[in-house]
Amino acid sequence: MNLQSALEFSHTILKDNITAGETVIDATVGNGNDTIFLASLVGKTGRVYGFDIQQTAIDTTQQQLLLTGLQAQTTLICDGHENISKYVTNQIGGAIFNLGYLPGGDKTVITHGKTTIQAIKTLLPLLRRGATICIVIYYGHPGGNNERQSVEQFATKLDQKIFNVLEYQFINQVNTPPRLVVIQKR
Numbered sequence: 378m379n380l381q382s383a384l385e386f387s388h389t390i391l392k393d394n395i396t397a398g399e400t401v402i403d404a405t406v407g408n409g410n411d412t413i414f415l416a417s418l419v420g421k422t423g424r425v426y427g428f429d430i431q432q433t434a435i436d437t438t439q440q441q442l443l444l445t446g447l448q449a450q451t452t453l454i455c456d457g458h459e460n461i462s463k464y465v466t467n468q469i470g471g472a473i474f475n476l477g478y479l480p481g482g483d484k485t486v487i488t489h490g491k492t493t494i495q496a497i498k499t500l501l502p503l504l505r506r507g508a509t510i511c512i513v514i515y516y517g518h519p520g521g522n523n524e525r526q527s528v529e530q531f532a533t534k535l536d537q538k539i540f541n542v543l544e545y546q547f548i549n550q551v552n553t554p555p556r557l558v559v560i561q562k563r
């Protein structure tokens with residue numbers, strides 16, 4: 378098999394792990410690619426909660442969901458993922474974060490370590506056994522490296538009796554290719 382990019386590998390893991398009917402989280406909706414992917418995995422009996430602080434991202438994704446017929450199982454919320462606990466309290470079958478800025482959008486609106494970690498902390502107790510949080514870390518932009526370090530430091534300290542944590546990256550590629558951190562509830 379060919380080695381997959383960080384994003385491709387995150388999808389492979391989520392696809393293998395999520396079953397129809399589950400509740401899952403897209404913590405950074407952006408242009409909606411991950412939301413659509415998750416909505417197709419959980420099917421009409423499941424639910425995707427998608428979060429983004431930019432209304433333009435929510436609107437674009439809503440359009441895509443309508444076009445693909447996946448809107449019924451999706452709830453899009455224009456709020457920061459640090460506030461997930463206001464909206465989701467039940468068990469989840471997985472989550473994805475795509476850190477950085479909205480492709481094609483305002484490059485100064487970025488995710489930040491503090492709020493990203495707050496969101497991850499909220500999700501950890503909601504994970505069912507075997508479920509994963511996939512964090513795709515783009516960090517070539519200003520502020521990105523700080524966020525990467527914060528997330529990696531946080532994930533490194535998670536109790537190995539409760540979570541398996543891995544990092545996946547190409548170490549010979551130029552231009553800071555994204556890294557993937559995966560947290561799995563054992």
Ligand code: SAM
Nearest residue numbers: 405406407408409410411429430457458475479
């Ligand atoms: N997954 C997206 C896709 O498939 O197109 C790309 C996501 S993009 C790299 C990062 C997104 O995170 C941006 O749309 C940005 O507005 C959003 N964002 C930034 N801070 C956020 C926060 N605190 N909560 C939720 N979303 C946030």
